Amino acid sequence: MRTDRVARIGMTSLTSALVMLLGACSASETATPAAPSAAVSEAAPEAQPPAVRPRSTTSDPAARDTSGASFGVDKVSWPATTQGALKLLNALPQTFRGEPLEVFSSPTEEEEEYGASASAQYGDDNSISVTDEYTTTDTESGEPELFTAEQLLAASFGLVFACAKRSYRGTIKPLEGGQGPGYDSPARSSKTNWFSCRIDGAEGDDDFTGHAVGWTSKKAAWLVIAEDEKAARTIIAGLEASSK
Structure with missing residues (x-):
């Protein structure tokens, strides 16, 4: 069901996914994909619809350009931490496609070594x-290791969803076959790295479909999971970030 799959992007399930990923990374370095490098585009992007306005808002924000394969995320200055991101999530339109906005947050779990997280959700299909x-x-050597925003983005998407064939676009080097963004990142990036793709399948639900857009802003990993491409563009347009 869509409820089960999208809800797993919530903070509790992401925590479990990260435990799995850390264990996998520690067990075998050879299983880790190559680090992100040059911009990736497996095929020329298809024609994209024009920028859209958020639906069902209580205000009338100016339309922001969300066109292209990047959905405009590389044209905006995003908060670099969850604390800053929470302000944007709380300022989202109160309803979307008839569903109310719900916002959640969790502080850093120092004892369990997890970073702070926040999420916003419209019903079961858009988050x-x-x-x-x-x-x-929690590494093989026991030495402290930074789990970067790029790696978090790969984990939050790749341990639940898969990209449709030939739909992957982005500046983050994908996994082999373009199933999602790659995990390995040598260091924190100062620029916005991103990916987008059509979703074709999820853990436990091979028939799941949707659209994903993910990006990084220094310390923060952002991920939008939407029921379709238009919904993804509308939700991103509703995030009132400043243009670069």
Whole structure:
């Protein structure tokens, strides 16, 4: 069901996913994909619809350009932490496609070594999650290791969803076959790195479909999971971030 799959982007399930990822990374370095490098585009992007306005808002924000494969996320200055992102999530339109806005947040779990997180959700089909990078000692060597925003983004998407064939676009190097963004990142990036794709399948639901847009802003990993491309553009347009 869509409820089960999208709800897993919530903070509790993401925590479990990160535990799995850390264990996998510690067990085998050779299983880790290559680090993100040059911009990736497996095929020329298809024609995109024009920018759209958020639906069912209590105000009338100016339309922001969300066109292109990047959905405009590379044209905006995003908060670099969950704390800053929470302000944007709380300022989202109160309803979307008939569903009310719900916003959740969780502080840093220092004892369990997890970064702070926040999320916003419209019903079962449309959500945004933001997670802060953190340093963990749950490594093979026991030495502290930074779990970067790029790696968090790959985990929050790749451990639940899969991209449709030939739909992956982005500046983050994908996993082999373009199933999602790659995990390995050598260091925190100062620029906005992003990916987008059509979703074709989720854990436990091979028939799941939707659209994903993910990006990083220094310490924060952002991920939008929407029921379709138009919904993703509308939700991103509703995030009142400042243009670059």
